[in-house]
Amino acid sequence: MNDSKWTWRAVSLISIAATILLLGGFVYAVKDILYPRGEALLTTLPQETAAPAAEADGVIKIVALGDSLAKGTGDNEGSGFVKRTIDDLTAKGSKANLIGNLGINGMTTAGLQSRLQQEGVKYALRQSNVILVSIGGNDLFRGSDLLGSSSKGQQIAAPETESTDSGSTGANTGSGLSAGGGMTGGAEGVEGAEGAEDVTPESLLAALPEAAKRLNTILERIAEINPEAQIFYMGLYNPFGDIPELLVPGNQAVTAWNNAAMDIINKHSNMTLVPTFDLFNRHLDKYLSSDHFHPNGDGYQRMSERIVQAVQ
């Protein structure tokens, strides 16, 4: 009997205490959710100058940045040229780590420009020493027609973000929105082949000067964020080479773009252009995936072989 007396006492006391505690928590939670006090905002801004990558210990730290090619769309194994590059480097005895693959389907130069404002992206870039960039394809092949209106809007926004690049909070909300814009582009990117009919020689070249200007700011911005890293820019190939009426204008546009990119890259000692044009030209059926736009696994493998040669 004495035993049960003590259990009762303990149980009743603990449960009453617990009830009071939980009830207090409940009242507090309801109050906090219904009338959130916005004042107690913690303003730990991310460290603008995070510790740069640890000194060369021989490890190749790779960040990939850009569009669906960086992401690896079209590769049945999902590797893309980024993972394949790392595998190849590892197979050759180097130590290669993937810091992050920040490729997003449908990314355009304008989208990437605002993405470079994000602290998380900058942070990842600072941790790396090899940066693989693939951008421009969407500007050239789709930015001209399908996304014509939205890319104009982004062009207007772009100079503003450039000037306020260190005002991180404001810039970040903006970049979040334009990343959303990039996503709708990605949705269209899946059916990229359908856009082929709309591509005309004029439209291909129309987007070029503006986009090339943005590519310039992007590459310089990356070099500014991480001056130590080697930047490898993936040249474009012509995915429409199998459509007779687009073969010549497509080749011309891609060459013009690649030349523009080469012009930019030649001015910087830490940048390299990795050409891909010749890898795919006349072999589209072998190295493009079923969407007739992205490379397939073998195509990515060829690209990664190039990258490995450039890196080592």
Next chain:
Amino acid sequence: MTSLIPLIRNECLKIIKKKRFYIILLILVVLVPMFTYAQMRIADRNKDKFNSDWRLEIQQQITDNQNSLGSDRIPEEWKSYRKIFVQQLQYYLDHDVNPNEPSGVTFTREFLDNSVSLFIPLLIMAVASDLVSGERTTGTIKMLLTRPVKRWKVLFSKMAALLMFVSLIVLAAFVISYLISGLAFGYKGFNVPVFTGFQLNGDTVDMSAVHAVPQWKYLLMQGGLIWFVSVVVALLAFMVSVLVRSTAASIVVMMAALIAGTILTNMASAWTTAKYLFMVNLGLTGYLSGSPAPIEGMTLSFSMGVLAVWGILSVIISFAVFTKRDILN
């Protein structure tokens, strides 16, 4: 008028003697290490991949989610879930706060967030479903009611004892998951900031009211909300146990309702009237962490209102039925 306290005491001792509470503790002690271990494996794997740098991990998570937004095959609702998720992650990243800082406290927070709509209610049911129907299965209800005690007092004492155990179960869930996961992740982390106050508006997140609370406060708030949910579930299970003759049937009824709730929350955003069902509204802690409600138009006040109405109704029905009904067999 006989005092209620001895009656409540009697009911409490019955619950303890039946070892139901120990079984609940045992379930927790067995299951929490499993979750802890699983969580540890995930943490280990991510450590390898991201050089134990959570910022890179979050950035990759954001990128992956943004990529999946591009796909046409993903339903619109999932996209808005992910958009919200991306914006919250971005907020954490921009403020240099690790949302998953590995610690026993963080584990407890996430574990309880995930268990509020099914696991904790199941534990509550283990006690509540048996209270009245158990007496009828064993026939002891006749003994109880032949005493010179009013029926409502008998029922009230049972209900009071049940509510006491609800508090104990919620507390035990917190304490046990903290103590066990602490072995693996360390016992620190009470002062790590957590953001709350994300106002969801379609698929955009209004950050104006977001504020940081130390994790211990967050746990306290979470505990309060879980307690409220548990009380309502307990009252409902109690009603079922009054209405149904056998314990097994009463457990099955409640379990079916709860499981239906988890299925509905996963698929029923088109059927908007489902939001008046109690089992869809159990995820109160979602309002705290800022995860979107399963059905358009659900808010904290709405969910609490629905739960309160269900709870009050079940109390009324329990008392009405129990005081009127003939006890036959």
